[in-house]
Amino acid sequence: MTSTRNPILPGATIGIFGGGQLGRMTAMAARAMGYRILVLDPDPACPARFVVDGCIEAGWDDAREAANLARGCDVVTLEIEQISPRSMDAAAALAPVRPGRAMLSIIQDRIEQKDWLRRNGFPIGPYRAVRSLDDVRNAVLALGGRCFCKSATGGYDGRGQGKVGFNPDASVEEEVQGAWEALGQAAGVVEQAISLDKEISVLVARSPSGEVKVYPAAWNHHEHQILAWSVIPAPISSDLESQARKIATDIADTFQLEGILAIEFFVTTDGHLFVNELAPRPHNSYHASERACITGQFEQHVRAICDLPLGDTDVVQPGAIANLLGDIWYNPDSPKAFDKQPNFAAALTVPGVRLHLYEKLRPRKGRKMGHLSAVASTPEEAVARVQRALQLL
Ligand SMILES: Nc1ncnc2c1ncn2[C@@H]1O[C@H](COP(=O)(O)OP(=O)(O)O)[C@@H](O)[C@H]1O
Ligand SMILES: [Mg+2]
Numbered sequence: 001m002t003s004t005r006n007p008i009l010p011g012a013t014i015g016i017f018g019g020g021q022l023g024r025m026t027a028m029a030a031r032a033m034g035y036r037i038l039v040l041d042p043d044p045a046c047p048a049r050f051v052v053d054g055c056i057e058a059g060w061d062d063a064r065e066a067a068n069l070a071r072g073c074d075v076v077t078l079e080i081e082q083i084s085p086r087s088m089d090a091a092a093a094l095a096p097v098r099p100g101r102a103m104l105s106i107i108q109d110r111i112e113q114k115d116w117l118r119r120n121g122f123p124i125g126p127y128r129a130v131r132s133l134d135d136v137r138n139a140v141l142a143l144g145g146r147c148f149c150k151s152a153t154g155g156y157d158g159r160g161q162g163k164v165g166f167n168p169d170a171s172v173e174e175e176v177q178g179a180w181e182a183l184g185q186a187a188g189v190v191e192q193a194i195s196l197d198k199e200i201s202v203l204v205a206r207s208p209s210g211e212v213k214v215y216p217a218a219w220n221h222h223e224h225q226i227l228a229w230s231v232i233p234a235p236i237s238s239d240l241e242s243q244a245r246k247i248a249t250d251i252a253d254t255f256q257l258e259g260i261l262a263i264e265f266f267v268t269t270d271g272h273l274f275v276n277e278l279a280p281r282p283h284n285s286y287h288a289s290e291r292a293c294i295t296g297q298f299e300q301h302v303r304a305i306c307d308l309p310l311g312d313t314d315v316v317q318p319g320a321i322a323n324l325l326g327d328i329w330y331n332p333d334s335p336k337a338f339d340k341q342p343n344f345a346a347a348l349t350v351p352g353v354r355l356h357l358y359e360k361l362r363p364r365k366g367r368k369m370g371h372l373s374a375v376a377s378t379p380e381e382a383v384a385r386v387q388r389a390l391q392l393l
Contacts, residue, residue, distance in 0.1 A: 127191040
């Protein structure tokens, strides 16, 4: 069901909670369409800093500064899940906040998120909520021994996670204790380790007036629990593709999403789909949409929160990305440690390849500093091209 559109037109100001790379690239897409942008971020040197009209330096729980952000904006959105409910409310009193607080507070807590998915009948793998060391021990036992333990709040790129049953040299008790430490001795979920054929994601956009557009699935390859590369379209059966798209659309409708939402899925070795996790914002696995799809995810984000007609999501050409982590700047011989200059010029000799850097000032191991993208006539060739470029760095 769609209702009357009430668009926020170019020339208006968009506020973004978060000025990381996702906020930066949203701001760049918004700028290209003629919007003005303010961001709120604790780091005054955040990546969005260099492309926005103003940056408010404040934490995610600073309700007063959240109100100041909203006061200067026609609509407010986010690029990170950790915004406190108080800040969301303070902003919502002064401008529409999309996505809204109700959905965010479910998604920002892994326990709530999983319980919501289960309650609403979406397919997810076996899990237990845990709040003590005893809970972790019992959950591991109940789930068969090989488990991923994830903190309820704040984790990303595998942070706040511990594994049990993967280290043949450790006792179960040692691993359980290690997992409880990884959770920061606080609430979390213990999930059964799923036997994965592959990981995919689907991005869905929904506007306040109820229009929905869903993207073709992306195929994602993780290393050490961090996305290494991703490609659109995913090489999966049309049956699996339509199942994943249907789940994504149903989740967006059930939440009455206003904005964009990425759904990460596990494809099990016996061909089933489980929802892994939700992200109510642009997503690393859709960076390739900028080049592979008619409408890139960042423009779609802007269109959705501004209640503009959503863009087409069809693939125009296969596209892949590979993340550039801080590791490639690492120089063991230097006292500064991260001052190696990657050979970007060499990488850019590979046909179809482009470079995207986020202007982060301090590289660190595992920190996402940028990505390479490539287009080609097949998804396999697009992946091969970004990988070749990566090797030339
Ligand atoms: N239950 C699981 N079974 C198998 N692999 C998992 C499981 N949970 C996580 N992983 C692996 O770890 C990665 C990161 O976990 P995820 O829950 O997506 O956390 P993050 O918020 O860090 O992205 C996943 O993409 C997947 O590769
Ligand atoms: Mg994930």
